[in-house]
Amino acid sequence: MRFDAFQDFRQRQLAVEPTLLDAAETNLYRSLAALRPDPPAEPPAGPRTVYRCDLARAWLRRYELPEEWSRRAMVCRGVRHGLGVLFPWLRAERARLWLPGDVYPVYFELARAAGLAPGSYPTLPAPVLPTSPADDRPEYLLLANPSKPLGRYLSDAECEAVIAWLRESPHRRVLIDGVYDLGAPFALGTRRLLDTGRAVLLHSVTKGWLWPRTFGVVLLGPEDAELAAAFRAEPPTPEQLRLADRLLTERGDVPGRVVDELAVRAERLFARLPEEVLGAIPAASRACPGNYFFPVDIPARTLLREHRVLALPVGVFGEGGWSGSVLTSLAGTSGRSA
Template identity: 75%
Template sequence: MRFDAFQEFRQQQLSASASLLDAAETNVYRALAPLRPSPPTDVGPVYRCDLARAWLRRFELPEEWSGHALVGRGVRHGLSVVFRWLHTQQAKLWLPSDVYPVYFELAGAAGLAPASYPTLPAPALPQSPADHRPEYLLLANPSKPLGRYLSDAECAALTAWLRVSPHRRLLIDSVYDLGAPFAPGTRRLLDTGAAILLHSVTKGWLWPRTFGVVLLDPGHTDLADAFRADPPTPDQLRLADHLLTEHSDLPRQVADDLAARAERLFERLPDDVLGAIPTASRTCRGNYFFPVDIPAQTLQHEYGVLALPVSAFGDSSWSGSVLTSLTDALGPTTAVAR
């Protein structure tokens, strides 16, 4: 069941049974709306180079990298630019099959025909041999709906995958990383010199499609030109400066709220269901996706828990499902009222 079809199904099921625990809400902006900051009131100019340096400082990355920290309008925008460039290079692209259907939509719009690899119940890297073509593999760290960061072994496997060919590169979507600096696995992969990092204010500051940075490796000068030719608007730049300077602590607040919601979810889950969630997902701070090795239909009919089927995220042969902790019933107001 694809995402849109599931949303319709979800509303029908919740309307039919008030006793169902809704563990299938995915809209973090609606759930955390009280935390979202207001836009700035000042109208002064803000420059992309200053924002790039501010972003690097926040994530404890070398300021001399500012020349290849390209400012854009978020991860979707960044991927659109990268994918169009990959099409001109006749590159091969690998996408996770069960993370985010929009990845495939963006690739298709750019004229690419991507291959795929699964991430559930654990990432399984492609094993096909390298050839003369540029080859790029997109991953998310942390990954949804896996609900955790890459392990040391997975980072080692990705590094080994890169070593097979000088034409291989990684694209790292770090939008769900609410910490600063970035996770050790992300920094380890950046240190290979063969990774492009994409980040935005979408999750940490709750402002989607506004501002992001794509950190290129130094060799991508023509790709850098494509970003410079497609900048954010002045209003978006002012908003980004406002978020980074006046609301620098917001990602920590978002992580705190999400951690509290996760604990409330765990308290309400039957022991069998809680035990089927991997420990790494349960303990990943700021996570709100929890894979569980129980089919969604079983969760609903035997445990009274409404979960997302894996098919809502894309193609998967895994028989489990995904829980979320964003429903209003798990929010702070409800918790105080009880």
């Protein structure tokens, strides 16, 4: 069942049985609207100019990355926009692209719109990297860290597996979607992959500051300088740059507040779950800061029929042969979003 069809199904179920435990809300912005910072007011003297290079350095400082990387930190309008610039370049390079098949259908939509024919690999119940032998073509593996709906960061062993995959060919690179990493600095696995010199990191203010499609950074690898021109040709608007400057310099506390609120909501969900269901949530997902996705090895139909819990079937996220489902903690304890 795809996302739109499931949402229709969800609303019908809640209308008929409003006492169901709704563990299927996915709209972070609606759920946490009270935490979203207001846009900046223009000063009496008029709007000031914010430069992309200054924002890139501010972003690097926040995440404790070397400021000398600023020439590689491409300011954009978010992860989706960043992929929209990267994917056509991969198509021109005749690159092979691997996407997680059960994370976001939008990855595939963007890739196919760019003329790519991506392969896929599963992440549920655990990531399984592609095993195709390397050849002379450029080859890119996109992963999310932390991964949704897996609801956790890469383990040490999984990080080692990605590094081993990179070592098999000098033509291999990894694209890291770090939009759900709400902490600073970035997770150890992400930093280890950056240290290989073979990674491109995509990040934005979408989740941490609840401002989608506004501002992001694509941190290119040391050998990706030729991509810089494509990003410089598609900058954010001056208004978006001013908003991003305020978020980074004046509202740096917001991601922490988001993490704290999500922890409260997760505990609220756990308190309402039947013991059998709570025990099926992996410990790493329960312990991941800022997480609100919790996979369980129980089908969504079973959760609804036997436990009166409305969960997301895996098909909502794209491809995937896993029979389990995913719970979210955004809606609180009733059928209405908190």
